[in-house]
Amino acid sequence: MDLVNHLEGRLLFAVPKKGRLQQPTLDLLSGCDIQFRRETRLDIALVKNLPIALIFLPAADIPTFVGEGRVDLGITGRDQIAEHDVRLPEAEISGVEEVLDLGFGMCKLQVQVPEKGSITTASELVGKNVVTSFTALTEAFFSKLEGTDGANTKIKYVGGSVEAACALGVADGIVDLVESGETMKAAGLKAIDTVIESTAVLVKSRNTKNKLVDLIASRIRGVITAQKYVLCQYNVPRAKLSTAKRITPGKRAPSVTALEVYGWVAVSAMVLKKSIANVMDELTAEGATDILVLSIENSRTDEEMPPE
Ligand SMILES: Nc1ncnc2c1ncn2[C@@H]1O[C@H](COP(=O)(O)OP(=O)(O)OP(=O)(O)O)[C@@H](O)[C@H]1O
Numbered sequence: 082m083d084l085v086n087h088l089e090g091r092l093l094f095a096v097p098k099k100g101r102l103q104q105p106t107l108d109l110l111s112g113c114d115i116q117f118r119r120e121t122r123l124d125i126a127l128v129k130n131l132p133i134a135l136i137f138l139p140a141a142d143i144p145t146f147v148g149e150g151r152v153d154l155g156i157t158g159r160d161q162i163a164e165h166d167v168r169l170p171e172a173e174i175s176g177v178e179e180v181l182d183l184g185f186g187m188c189k190l191q192v193q194v195p196e197k198g199s200i201t202t203a204s205e206l207v208g209k210n211v212v213t214s215f216t217a218l219t220e221a222f223f224s225k226l227e228g229t230d231g232a233n234t235k236i237k238y239v240g241g242s243v244e245a246a247c248a249l250g251v252a253d254g255i256v257d258l259v260e261s262g263e264t265m266k267a268a269g270l271k272a273i274d275t276v277i278e279s280t281a282v283l284v285k286s287r288n289t290k291n292k293l294v295d296l297i298a299s300r301i302r303g304v305i306t307a308q309k310y311v312l313c314q315y316n317v318p319r320a321k322l323s324t325a326k327r328i329t330p331g332k333r334a335p336s337v338t339a340l341e342v343y344g345w346v347a348v349s350a351m352v353l354k355k356s357i358a359n360v361m362d363e364l365t366a367e368g369a370t371d372i373l374v375l376s377i378e379n380s381r382t383d384e385e386m387p388p389e
Pocket residue numbers: 097099100101102139140141157158159160161186187188214240241258259260261279280281
């Protein structure tokens with residue numbers, strides 16, 4: 082089948098073809114009931130149940146395709162968007178518009194130097210050799226270092242294994258992504274500054290007119306919300322209701338229903354998964370009973386969520 086001829090009329094959605102963002106992205110698509118089968122070695126997959134085609138691209142190239150309007154939607158790291166946008170001429174507005182923070186792929190782009198070396202600040206790297214996969218952000222970072230002429234710093238591109246550059250004598254420092262810090266530690270490096278913090282984002286092309294963009298964004302938002310929150314149900318004496326409402330304020334407000342027992346109410350509210358244990362302790366201390374925590378399979382809510 083000539084897939085390219087089947088793209089007509091479909092929303093084009095760029096997703097990472099490999100690397101750290103790929104599996105969480107595929108999980109998200111599955112949660113949105115976006116069904117497809119990717120043939121071996123093919124970078125295009127037609128979605129069976131929606132007029133969408135998935136285009137598998139390197140995370141670093143997705144901002145270019147979205148920015149130029151070649152694809153309507155994309156998922157990549159905010160670091161990649163920043164690297165793309167910082168290259169644009171000053172007066173040009175980026176064609177890449179962020180729609181949604183996806184909450185995975187958290188990492189920091191950091192300036193790193195040998196742990197045992199003499200350099201302790203990024204300014205001391207000015208004029209020296211710095212190796213990175215993010216040359217535009219690194220150039221902008223060193224150019225802005227106050228009171229120094231960062232533009233003189235020699236910035237070299239490498240596509241991967243950036244952390245090896247110092248040990249091999251290619252660089253005095255590197256600018257690379259850090260998440261757990263394991264890679265940095267194993268290479269005998271330490272972080273001395275942060276260029277940008279990143280998470281995966283859903284982005285759209287500024288000029289896309291495809292109506293499915295909003296539908297997909299809404300489905301993705303629903304899945305992310307479902308992953309982040311649980312539904313907490315409990316019974317509490319009416320006299321304690323105002324305190325209980327402060328503990329579980331819910332989205333707009335908690336649902337409260339009268340119980341068939343005088344003086345008691347049943348409360349139901351969305352609670353952040355990461356704080357549910359504390360919330361249960363607090364509710365118990367206030368006399369709540371029969372506290373149940375239910376996972377949320379999927380959701381469709383507006384953007385206002387309970388505070389994190
Ligand atoms: N250790 C990490 N933890 C979390 N997110 C990361 C990590 N490393 C990278 N990312 C995110 O994933 C994006 C893609 O990085 P990744 O290293 O997976 O790229 P890749 O497409 O496989 O390319 P490469 O061939 O350069 O490794 C990064 O831009 C960043 O947003």
